[in-house]
Amino acid sequence: MTTFLKVDDELKRTLGFLPDDELLDEQSLKRIETALTAAEIYVQNAIGQGDKFYQKKDVAPLYKIACFAIAANLFNHPSSATSSTTAMAIIGQMRGAYAVFREEQENGSTSESRQTNTDD
Template identity: 60%
Template sequence: MTTILKVDDEFKRVLGYLPDDDMLDDQLIQRMTSALDAAEIYVQGAVGENKADFYQSEKILPLYKLACYAIGANWFNHPSSAVSSTTAKAIIGQLRGSYDESEVSDDGTTTESRSTNGVN
């Protein structure tokens, strides 16, 4: 799996920090990074792991970021008791639908069925 998001000013604000907050030390930034990386791995595992470029597409990236930020913020703020939010689960459902659509070719076959039929 490929992580594509970074702890930036936007993610810091999601967590309630200003970009230049004095409380932001190396340890806190590392916790943020770990939470965001874990959230990306979770979302990609729930949606599909085969196409990293899918998550970077203009249409998908905003939903992907929203799901990862929601999960990452929850895990950052509640590390021992966090569960995925209803919002994140709904977004993951949308991403799954888009991911599945991206697997279907013009002739209606999926990537898997083409490779099993010997056509690539």
């Protein structure tokens, strides 16, 4: 399983920390890193394996939002964390995109080549 995301200022702000926040100690940073890794594993297991898929230009922002939403839940509610509705909605969208991606990988085709002209 490959992880792509790093703890950045955006994730810190999502969790309520400012970049140079005194409350953001080493232990908190380690918890954030662990929550983010767990979130990435969760998302990838929910959708499927494929490093190239998660790095696609149109998928990467959705992947990041879903992972951040799950990481925030894991960080803020470690004993009772469940996936957020935001993350689950995005995962649903990404599953459809992943199915198309896998089909294109297996068949060597693109979605444009499968379209037919209906004006004929």
